[in-house]
Amino acid sequence: MESRATRIGLGVWVALVLAFLYIPIVVICLYAFNSSNVQSWPIAGLTTRWFSPAIHNGDMQQALELSLKAAALATTIALLLGSAASFGVHRFRFFGRESISFLLVLPIALPGIITGMALNSYFTFWKFNFGLWTIVIGHATFCVVVVYNNVIARLRRVPGSLTEASMDLGADGIQTFRYVTFPTISTALISGGLLAFALSFDEVIVTTFTAGAQNTLPIWIFGQIRLGQQLPQVNVVVFIILAVTIIPVALAQRLTRESGILRTE
Amino acid sequence: MRDRPGARRRFGGALWRRPWLKGLSLLSLPVLAFLIVYVAALAALFLSALWTVDPFTSKLIHHWNLDNFRTLWNDSTYRTVAIRTIYVAAAVTVTDALIAFPFAYFMARVASGRMRALLFVLVLLPLWASYLARVYAWRLILNNDGLLNWSLHKVGLPSAGIAYSNTAMWIVFSYIWLPFMILPVYAALERIPHSYIEASRDLGAKGTRTLRSVILPLALPGIVAGSIFTFSLTLGDYITPVLIGGASSQFIGNVVYDSVNQASDLPFAAAFAVVPLAVMGVYLTLARRLGAFEAL
Amino acid sequence: MTKRMWVLTAMLAVGLAFPAAGVTSKQGGTLNMIAWEGYTQPQWVKPFTASTGCKVHAKYGGSSDEMVTLMRSGGGGQYDMVSASGDASLRLIYGKDVQPVDPSKIPDFKNFGKAFQSPPNNTVGGKHYGISLQWGPNTLLYNTKLVKPAPTSWSAIYSPKYKGKVTVPDNPIQIADAALYLMKHSPSLGIKDPYELNKAQFDAAINLLKKQKPLIKKYWALASDEIDLFKNRDAVIGASWPYQTNTLIAAKAPVKDVVPSEGATGWLDTWMVSSHTKNLDCAMKWLSWISTPKVQAEQAIYFGETPVNSKACAIMDKLSKGSCAQYHANAPLKYFKQIHFWKTPIADCGNGQKNCMDYTAWQRAWTQLKG
Numbered sequence: 050m051e052s053r054a055t056r057i058g059l060g061v062w063v064a065l066v067l068a069f070l071y072i073p074i075v076v077i078c079l080y081a082f083n084s085s086n087v088q089s090w091p092i093a094g095l096t097t098r099w100f101s102p103a104i105h106n107g108d109m110q111q112a113l114e115l116s117l118k119a120a121a122l123a124t125t126i127a128l129l130l131g132s133a134a135s136f137g138v139h140r141f142r143f144f145g146r147e148s149i150s151f152l153l154v155l156p157i158a159l160p161g162i163i164t165g166m167a168l169n170s171y172f173t174f175w176k177f178n179f180g181l182w183t184i185v186i187g188h189a190t191f192c193v194v195v196v197y198n199n200v201i202a203r204l205r206r207v208p209g210s211l212t213e214a215s216m217d218l219g220a221d222g223i224q225t226f227r228y229v230t231f232p233t234i235s236t237a238l239i240s241g242g243l244l245a246f247a248l249s250f251d252e253v254i255v256t257t258f259t260a261g262a263q264n265t266l267p268i269w270i271f272g273q274i275r276l277g278q279q280l281p282q283v284n285v286v287v288f289i290i291l292a293v294t295i296i297p298v299a300l301a302q303r304l305t306r307e308s309g310i311l312r313t314e
Numbered sequence: 315m316r317d318r319p320g321a322r323r324r325f326g327g328a329l330w331r332r333p334w335l336k337g338l339s340l341l342s343l344p345v346l347a348f349l350i351v352y353v354a355a356l357a358a359l360f361l362s363a364l365w366t367v368d369p370f371t372s373k374l375i376h377h378w379n380l381d382n383f384r385t386l387w388n389d390s391t392y393r394t395v396a397i398r399t400i401y402v403a404a405a406v407t408v409t410d411a412l413i414a415f416p417f418a419y420f421m422a423r424v425a426s427g428r429m430r431a432l433l434f435v436l437v438l439l440p441l442w443a444s445y446l447a448r449v450y451a452w453r454l455i456l457n458n459d460g461l462l463n464w465s466l467h468k469v470g471l472p473s474a475g476i477a478y479s480n481t482a483m484w485i486v487f488s489y490i491w492l493p494f495m496i497l498p499v500y501a502a503l504e505r506i507p508h509s510y511i512e513a514s515r516d517l518g519a520k521g522t523r524t525l526r527s528v529i530l531p532l533a534l535p536g537i538v539a540g541s542i543f544t545f546s547l548t549l550g551d552y553i554t555p556v557l558i559g560g561a562s563s564q565f566i567g568n569v570v571y572d573s574v575n576q577a578s579d580l581p582f583a584a585a586f587a588v589v590p591l592a593v594m595g596v597y598l599t600l601a602r603r604l605g606a607f608e609a610l
Numbered sequence: 611m612t613k614r615m616w617v618l619t620a621m622l623a624v625g626l627a628f629p630a631a632g633v634t635s636k637q638g639g640t641l642n643m644i645a646w647e648g649y650t651q652p653q654w655v656k657p658f659t660a661s662t663g664c665k666v667h668a669k670y671g672g673s674s675d676e677m678v679t680l681m682r683s684g685g686g687g688q689y690d691m692v693s694a695s696g697d698a699s700l701r702l703i704y705g706k707d708v709q710p711v712d713p714s715k716i717p718d719f720k721n722f723g724k725a726f727q728s729p730p731n732n733t734v735g736g737k738h739y740g741i742s743l744q745w746g747p748n749t750l751l752y753n754t755k756l757v758k759p760a761p762t763s764w765s766a767i768y769s770p771k772y773k774g775k776v777t778v779p780d781n782p783i784q785i786a787d788a789a790l791y792l793m794k795h796s797p798s799l800g801i802k803d804p805y806e807l808n809k810a811q812f813d814a815a816i817n818l819l820k821k822q823k824p825l826i827k828k829y830w831a832l833a834s835d836e837i838d839l840f841k842n843r844d845a846v847i848g849a850s851w852p853y854q855t856n857t858l859i860a861a862k863a864p865v866k867d868v869v870p871s872e873g874a875t876g877w878l879d880t881w882m883v884s885s886h887t888k889n890l891d892c893a894m895k896w897l898s899w900i901s902t903p904k905v906q907a908e909q910a911i912y913f914g915e916t917p918v919n920s921k922a923c924a925i926m927d928k929l930s931k932g933s934c935a936q937y938h939a940n941a942p943l944k945y946f947k948q949i950h951f952w953k954t955p956i957a958d959c960g961n962g963q964k965n966c967m968d969y970t971a972w973q974r975a976w977t978q979l980k981g
Contacts, residue, residue: 137341160550171355277834576675
């Protein structure tokens with residue numbers, strides 16, 4: 050075990066880092082109550098008058114709806130494609146196996162602006178209509194790798210003997226998948242899916258190039274930031290989103306606690 | 315009468331006997347989707363770097379030439395921008411690694427189960443507060459009349475004149491990507507079996523020696539994995555330089571974005587985008603060698 | 611374990627159900643516009659939607675370049691209208707991105723000042739590619755408490771007196787501002803038009819900007835950049851639009867703006883209609899609406915610019931006393947001629963020679979300047 054001094058030191062470090070992580074968040078939430086529409090320190094005054102216009106803002110509602118739809122679709126695609134890819138890579142040896150991982154990690158390793166420009170030209174060339182599906186495709190490119198990494202990391206820790214044992218006991222492929230394989234990767238799918246959703250929901254650079262005239266929530270936020278007239282509304286929206294997402298995030302964390310055969314030592 | 319297995323079993327059996335077929339069927343859809351959409355789009359983009367554009371109508375002129383690359387090479391501005399970007403990206407990566415490691419260590423090896431779950435949630439939660447809103451909040455903190463200077467004045471220190479500067483960008487980038495570094499490092503540290511540490515202790519190593527010789531090498535893939543995020547996300551970003559940067563804070567992303575946005579010069583943007591592509595290509599190759607791909 | 615499977619199934623179900631549950635597309639009654647920040651305020655957009663049923667959806671552009679690119683993006687069919695300044699309008703016309711409109715269908719067209727009915731930046735070959743909107747100068751904005759005495763010349767932003775506290779727009783067209791300064795202070799260069807610069811004149815302007823660079827705190831790209839810079843005293847003097855001045859004054863910042871003695875660059879905006887629009891009906895309704903005296907007055911006061919409709923002056927004074935004179939809505943032609951409106955620099959110098967720097971050179975030089 051680490052010495053007491055080390056543990057206290059680490060604890061202090063953690064507290065400082067948490068403070069670092071949350072000071073801007075506190076600023077955002079505080080300035081949701083700013084009585085002036087221009088941000089400066091100290092805060093001009095406190096008021097709740099921005100809450101109602103922000104919630105009823107039609108542009109914001111449309112943007113939020115589009116963001117949620119795009120994130121849900123991108124996450125679904127990522128779950129399906131990502132887990133399929135991870136199974137394929139994990140189970141089978143074939144030529145070019147290494148390059149699959151490399152290929153899938155490209156969208157997240159290359160700058161978003163490159164993905165954005167490339168997809169924009171591509172969609173324009175094939176005369177795709179810019180809208181929900183172009184946004185989803187753009188997001189799916191980097192969401193897939195998030196799920197893929199989570200699932201393949203889990204698969205590497207699951208002993209292959211489990212599948213064989215299941216087969217020996219008479220289960221066919223689909224039964225094995227349903228009763229043995231799937232439960233072991235389900236938590237990886239949940240955490241991967243949640244992270245993919247978060248990434249898609251907050252994505253702005255690729256979306257700028259693939260959204261056409263439509264606004265997702267981050268694009269709406271950027272428009273408000275450049276306008277500079279209704280900044281507290283942005284803070285209100287972020288504040289509410291944070292408050293709302295605490296629950297699913299905490300819930301997902303509880304569900305993905307490791308248990309059973311995967312607990313190490 | 316002999317029992318013939320159902321169709322499902324026969325199909326399953328066939329796939330079992332021919333594993334490559336199963337592999338192929340699983341992989342075909344994702345890989346095909348990727349190749350047709352993503353790789354094709356990328357290839358088309360970088361191919362267009364060899365073309366030019368009509369300045370008045372923004373239409374692509376399919377005339378093969380190296381003009382864009384010649385401009386990039388001859389004009390030192392672009393070298394300056396590239397070096398600045400890489401430098402800040404490296405600084406952010408190192409900073410985040412240093413901040414994240416003790417944090418992740420605490421999470422993985424010192425914290426109780428409940429504390430660990432709480433910390434996990436606390437690290438993930440900021441990712442749900444819009445990136446733009448968080449960067450904009452930093453403006454308020456780092457401004458001339460902002461929170462930072464106000465606090466410094468309260469303890470009698472002079473203003474830190476870091477608003478709208480590369481230093482400010484370094485701070486903000488380190489802040490924004492920190493969760494992306496903490497998570498892989500945590501995952502790597504958590505995987506180290508306790509028996510390794512015990513064995514090291516049994517062999518007589520003190521704390522720092524164990525850290526240096528056992529823990530760090532095993533955590534390295536996680537650190538490198540996290541660094542892929544911090545490095546590449548900083549390398550390609552253009553929004554933080556616009557919001558937080560000063561008069562000499564152009565990043566590669568800004569030049570590329572301005573080239574598309576202002577000049578409608580996609581070929582030039584694609585040509586300059588070769589720089590981050592090459593840099594990340596090298597980085598990823600190194601990262602793979604260090605085992606980061608298993609630790610993502 | 612079953613709980614996890616339920617959560618997962620729920621996630622997938624939500625993911626697939628969401629699009630189905632969503633509202634169907636709102637085609638037919640929505641105008642997607644590219645506009646300058648402050649041009650589509652609810653104050654005049656809400657009544658428009660209420661009376662015509664056409665919804666307005668704005669994407670902001672901070673520079674003419676951005677607007678041209680947005681207009682051309684995705685093959686050109688993404689946006690229905692654009693509030694283009696003079697340095698964007700011709701590019702859009704020659705790029706066939708906008709279509710001609712019939713001004714006789716706009717009731718207030720006949721009330722426009724003569725100079726704004728068929729200006730060369732939106733009327734080509736007798737065809738009107740849009741309707742003039744508003745115009746105004748790029749002003750010198752300063753902090754009244756920290757900049758003393760009150761500046762009367764652009765030299766204030768080129769002198770080291772306010773080093774590190776100056777801001778100018780992040781826009782290649784800013785080179786014209788430097789050229790304008792040199793027009794008055796270095797007449798030996800022979801600059802007649804700040805947008806028509808031969809190599810020697812261009813290099814002189816760039817040199818002036820290079821000398822200015824150490825004084826600059828930040829090149830503002832977004833209107834709110836400048837608002838924040840001045841509100842928090844990161845900048846105390848700079849080139850600006852009246853929109854920032856009005857916002858800062860409303861937020862109780864001690865600022866004032868002025869058109870200095872050398873004159874100023876400015877903009878003359880046109881609402882243009884995309885050649886690919888599917889909402890021509892709503893677009894024409896918007897053109898009619900935005901040219902009515904009341905809306906012209908409202909926008910002029912809000913943004914701080916000058917309306918093209920001569921009937922707007924009376925209403926401006928009713929809405930805000932003295933605003934008609936403040937924003938030069940009734941000013942003589944002399945004021946109008948003092949402003950050098952944005953136009954796209956091209957190689958053809960207009961004096962028979964073809965050796966002027968074209969806009970690509972301006973853009974490259976600007977990127978180099980920022981470094």
